[in-house]
Amino acid sequence: MHEPVLLEEVLVGLAVKPGGHYIDGTLGGGGHARAILEQAGPKGRLLGIDRDPHALALAQARLADLPNATLARGNFSEMKTLAQQHGLGGVDGVLLDIGVSSMQLDTPERGFSFQADAPLDMRMDPDIPRSAADWANQISESDLADVLWRFGEERASRRIARFIVEARQRAPIRTTSELAELVVRAKGGQRGRIHPATQTFQALRVAVNNELGALEEGIESALSLLKSGGRLAVISFHSLEDRIVKQRMAAHVGRRESLEAGGERWIVSPPRVKWIVKTPAMAGETEMKRNPRARSARLRVVERID
Numbered sequence: 001m002h003e004p005v006l007l008e009e010v011l012v013g014l015a016v017k018p019g020g021h022y023i024d025g026t027l028g029g030g031g032h033a034r035a036i037l038e039q040a041g042p043k044g045r046l047l048g049i050d051r052d053p054h055a056l057a058l059a060q061a062r063l064a065d066l067p068n069a070t071l072a073r074g075n076f077s078e079m080k081t082l083a084q085q086h087g088l089g090g091v092d093g094v095l096l097d098i099g100v101s102s103m104q105l106d107t108p109e110r111g112f113s114f115q116a117d118a119p120l121d122m123r124m125d126p127d128i129p130r131s132a133a134d135w136a137n138q139i140s141e142s143d144l145a146d147v148l149w150r151f152g153e154e155r156a157s158r159r160i161a162r163f164i165v166e167a168r169q170r171a172p173i174r175t176t177s178e179l180a181e182l183v184v185r186a187k188g189g190q191r192g193r194i195h196p197a198t199q200t201f202q203a204l205r206v207a208v209n210n211e212l213g214a215l216e217e218g219i220e221s222a223l224s225l226l227k228s229g230g231r232l233a234v235i236s237f238h239s240l241e242d243r244i245v246k247q248r249m250a251a252h253v254g255r256r257e258s259l260e261a262g263g264e265r266w267i268v269s270p271p272r273v274k275w276i277v278k279t280p281a282m283a284g285e286t287e288m289k290r291n292p293r294a295r296s297a298r299l300r301v302v303e304r305i306d
C-alpha cells in the first residue's frame, strides 16, 4: 500500500477544519484523503480524483467506511468540471500529490519500472492512446532526444535517442528491460548508485502522461475553485515539477515594487493568493528512513485571498 508522504505537513498546510470541503486531485491509495476526511469530520466532504481506475478501486475499498467521500475517475486538469458534476462549488482546500504511486511502480505489468521485465507501458490512465513503447518506437530521433533532455534532464539524451532509433530499426522496443539495457549501453555501463536508465524512464513517463501540462492546468483549476481563505497544497518529486509549482503559484502572489518617483505599486494585481509554505517543506529524517519515496518530496502551499 502507498504510504502518504508529508502527511502532517499536508494537514497543517491545508488547515483542515471540521465541516470543510476538500478535493484530493491525486487520490492514489487514499492515504491523504482518509486523513483529511477524518480531520474534517462527519460534516466534511471530499472529492477524490484519479486518472487510474486501479487506484480508484483501491481507494474505494480504503475509504468505504467514510460516506462523505466521493470518488471520480478523471484528470485533475479537469477538476473544475468534475467538481461541478459532483455538486462542489468553492472548496476549502485542494491537494495535488503528483507523480506515480507505489502501487503503480510496484506492479510490473504497468511498465513504470526498470526493476522488472514487463511491457513498456507507463500509462496512468490505460485508455490514453499511446504507451511508452509507442513513444519510443514512433517519434523522431530529434523529438526523442528533446523529450529525454527536457523531461529527464538527461545529459546523454542525443546518444540514447540514437541508440533507441538504431535498435528499433532492427526490431521494435517492447519491454522495460530492452529499453533499460539500451540506455545502459548508450551510457557506457553503470557507474554510480543510480541506475543509468532512471532519467530516461522518468522522461518517457512524463511525456506519455503529459504530466507537466496537467500540472499547470491543475494548479489553475484548483486556484479557481478555492474559496477565499481556501488553500492549495502541492507535493512534487523532481525539480521540473517543483519549478512549475513555484512559478504557477508565484504568478498569482501579490508583490509590490518601489517606484523611482516614490511610492509602490502591485506587480501582480490584484493578487489572488499568498504564500503559506514558500520554501518547500521536506520530510524529516524519521520519515525518510521509513519511506524512501519521501526523500525527494517537496510541499508548497498557497492561500486564496481575494
Ligand SMILES: C[S@@+](CC[C@H](N)C(=O)[O-])C[C@H]1O[C@@H](n2cnc3c(N)ncnc32)[C@H](O)[C@@H]1O
Residues within 6 Å of the ligand: 002, 003, 004, 005, 025, 026, 027, 028, 029, 030, 031, 032, 033, 049, 050, 051, 052, 055, 074, 075, 076, 077, 097, 098, 099, 100, 101, 102, 124, 214, 215
Ligand atoms: C503519488 S500518488 C498519490 C498518493 C496519495 N496521495 C495517497 O495518499 O495514497 C499519485 C496518484 O495521482 C494520480 N495522478 C497523477 N497525475 C494525475 C492527473 N493528472 N490526474 C489525475 N490523477 C493523477 C496517479 O494515478 C496516482 O494514483
